[in-house]
Ligand SMILES: [Zn+2]
């Protein structure tokens with residue numbers, strides 16, 4: 001592709017670091033920012049630098065936060081003996097919004113994926129083991145995603161907990177509320193059928 | 200939605216200035232940058248600031264460029280009497296790659312869109328009129344997009360050229376090469392049919 005200039009090329013290529021942004025949308029974004037929204041572009045550059053400067057991982061639960069220890073880990077009114085394990089910071093937000101859970105969290109920031117070189121170290125498992133060894137946790141709640149990688153990660157962590165005689169639970173699988181049977185994938189349907197409950 | 204911290208919220212909101220990025224993808228992008236690709240994020244912030252500093256519009260043809268007058272406008276070997284009018288800088292690149300055109304360009308940076316407050320001023324029409332009044336242009340080639348807005352913009356400019364006795368052409372419409380008839384939209388097919396050529 002012909003070039004309009006080095007800074008323009010560099011911006012097109014830099015935008016590719018965003019997930020889901022290919023060469024065509026990177027070019028469209030670049031032209032949009034430079035032609036139509038320079039103020040938005042300057043604001044984005046500043047917000048990026050601020051976030052990179054200020055945001056780190058909570059030393060205790062590994063969630064993204066802007067202090068050493070996050071607000072939930074600092075909250076002594078939360079239950080100290082339940083530990084809910086999630087893949088992403090957004091999962092914490094979703095659980096906080098949807099449930100009355102008031103225990104602890106641990107954020108893996110991903111799932112085991114040997115092909116991508118993501119092993120236990122990258123997910124903070126050594127830190128998790130330290131926590132489990134403190135003997136404060138009575139229940140580990142696995143809330144990884146219901147994908148192959150999420151399940152494998154959950155299985156790996158459940159072994160760590162069982163070795164330490166800690167109770168392990170995981171989120172129930174089944175038909176989503178409001179879901180219509182004919183549109184549910186067959187794996188979920190079969191799981192929900194075999195796990196049917198008395199009413 | 201619960202918050203992880205002000206800098207994180209600010210970055211999620213700043214990413215919304217990118218076209219096609221809604222709240223969900225802005226959040227996904229933010230977590231991706233902060234969790235997985237801080238180097239990419241820092242590079243993006245720098246590339247944005249550099250581009251905003253260095254990139255302006257060519258004083259002559261209004262294309263995005265990094266000097267006062269772009270490389271094509273400086274090139275005296277290009278024909279001076281043909282002026283191809285496009286909506287976007289990327290259209291110039293596409294025409295340069297696909298054709299042997301060696302004339303001048305004028306970049307509107309959009310199309311007339313009264314509802315969005317985009318009128319002739321915003322498209323640089325006063326500058327275009329100056330150029331047409333120099334009497335150096337013998338042919339105006341309209342290469343706006345074949346959309347309602349693009350056609351309206353082309354019509355508006357064709358009037359300006361005709362008033363000055365300048366020849367006006369537009370890109371031929373028809374079946375795209377390699378296109379299969381049954382998948383061509385009916386407007387294009389009808390246009391191609393009525394504009395059929397002797398062979
Ligand atoms: Zn924490």
Ligand SMILES: [Zn+2]
Nearest residue numbers: 257260269272
């Ligand atoms: Zn130029």
